[in-house]
Amino acid sequence: MYIEIDPSHGHLLPRLLDAENFRALKLVIAGDAFQGPEVALRLGKWVGDAHVFIQPNDIVTLARGMAATPEWIKQFDAMIDYAAASGWMNEEGAVRLHVEYRS
Template sequence: MIVEVITGADEVPEVRVADVEDLGRLHLALGALTDADGDRALRAAGLGRLEDGTGFLDVAALRAAAEREARSPDWGGRFDAMVTSAADAGWAADDGASLRAHVEPAASA
């Protein structure tokens, strides 16, 4: 699953969740934006934040955003398994409500 923060219409950053069926990976893709702009966009969308170059994605908000696009009947269970696996691997944030995510350039950047 990918959370993309890209420059949208009128150069306003847009946040969207993509590849929701691929729960074997989770990362944050930033387009041609500063970290500050990416952070503001994530916070405004309610999906997370950027801190010192690390992405933090809110689990409940991510689930709500991605679930609308999911098509597999077992998606909810697979999402829960992804979150558990990430937490077991040390990717849970200190707040317990979010996961750390790799930050990569967006394909559309």
């Protein structure tokens, strides 16, 4: 799954896409790379320009109405548990996402 921000197409609000893929989690900034990080600052805490920490509850909020069924939540929680065991969470409980830039 990935969170996409695409200011070039008027998508200034983040969207959760590929929400059934629990084997990947990233932030994709498409289009104008100058606006994307500014918008993404509202999502979480940046670490350099390649990673951002986002609270798992914020990701679940993006999934509401689309994928947030009990089964989806169970698989999402398992993905977050794996991230924690792999050292991909910070002390505030946020999960680290790789940032991908697409033109």
